[in-house]
Amino acid sequence: MTQQHTHTIQLKNARLTRDDRTLWTGLNMDVRAGEFIAVLGPNGAGKTSLLKLILGLLPLAEGSITILGKAARRGNTHIGYIPQQKSFDADIPIRGRDLVQLGASGYRYGVGGHVPVSQAHIDEAIQAVGASSYANMPLGLLSGGEQQRLRAAQALVGTPEILLCDEPLLSLDIGSQQAITKLIDAYRRDNNASVIFVTHEVNPVLPFVDRILYLANGHWLIDTPDNVLRSDKLSELYGTNVEVIRIKDRVLVLNGEDAGLQHHHGGEQ
């Protein structure tokens, strides 16, 4: 009984496949309320698919998943979602505030007053991410960082217990990266919410992360950052020589066999 309150997401012996290819198998993961989990791994390892599974958009091939004690389902309002930063067209006819409003009531059919979130809540969410000064401007004219803050407000407006983030920092400047990460961290502390944060770059979130789920080669590893970001553990996971180097408080994961010691996400944009 108490498990339902402490664990927001539970995966048991879970196997996920896409197009008959097994992404990962035997995954066991219990996510606690208020926990910040970073999901790392190379492209195609099934990081985004994990989020889709939690959102009820993909089925498991094997094993089970429960969200707040119930089966995963589409349109679960207890889950907020922040996607990758993708710029909106300059002439898209909506303002930042409308984007947040869509997050609150955009899935509802019909017309009329059954909007579940009041304007005051929308204002509050916009204020919480520090977007009040530009929330009424056309979305397409805002910078990537500003758009991403509004994305965060859109995800948080319903006060979800679970927040899923899919590379929300990609192509943002350092200042915006820090701002977005901090507000996500503040939200989960204030609301005891779980955060699942998919990223290629662990350093911006490392100060906030409780555990890391590392997916690679169909295998997985979940533990505290100090127990995952180790040369021996990641070499075993990848099945090849991997070096983890710490420079001050930054962590670099390098392919040890690569003569150029290429940063493992160096191929990304």
Next chain:
Amino acid sequence: MTLPFYLSDPFAWHALLAATLIAVICGVIGTFVIIRGMAFAVHGTSELAFTGAAAGLLVADNPVAGAFGGAIVVATVLGSLAVKERERDTTIGVILAFGLGIGVLLLGYYHGFATEATNILFGNIFGVSGDQLLVLIGVGLGVLLVTTYVYRPLLFASIDPEVAEARGVPVRRLSILFFYILALTVTAAAQIVGTLLVLSLAITPAASAIRLASKPRNVIILSVLFALLSSVGGIVISLASGTLKPSVCVTTISFGLYVFARLYGKNQPKRAISA
């Protein structure tokens, strides 16, 4: 014959009523068309309405019923084939070319009045019978009701498909539904301006409105207003002139409004403040 003479005829009133309804759905649907980047789908479905109309003309001497039947077929084919956004225009182009070929073939077998055929291409709301006008009004009301019902999820899916999907909006199903809404709207509009000039009602008013407003609701209101000015205004001017075709008047007004929006709208987006 003068304008008051025509306006005393119930037929003219039916035409104006249909034009009003068509303008409303064109204004609303046009806004979604622009957000979803589907201008070519409008052109494609409308030219394919020509094929449906030609078939209707040949089989039952009823181009309007034929065009609506054709619209359903076209929406089904495009909705199931043009799934990915990147391949959408290509698929529409392929279907359009083949469909038009069939239309030309069908028209070759038609030996009635040539004006019936040109009315399909260039439109003439006065060439539409009373029964057909009622069909037009019925389809228009149906499209309006369905669009009102799915308004919010459709807007969400059009602007922000990824997050909409995460929030449980059936993005793919709405995309198919929108093909039906679009095909029916375009076919209705073709009765006024013809299949070749449908863009003047289904795209131009919304394209003008988007330059003048930034809230979705205001864009739709302006877009409907511009479509109304174009279609109803065009029909009244056509009646008053006695010689000008309605489609000519409609496209001219609609283009004039667009020029106005280009001149006075936010054609060079600039930030009011920097944050």
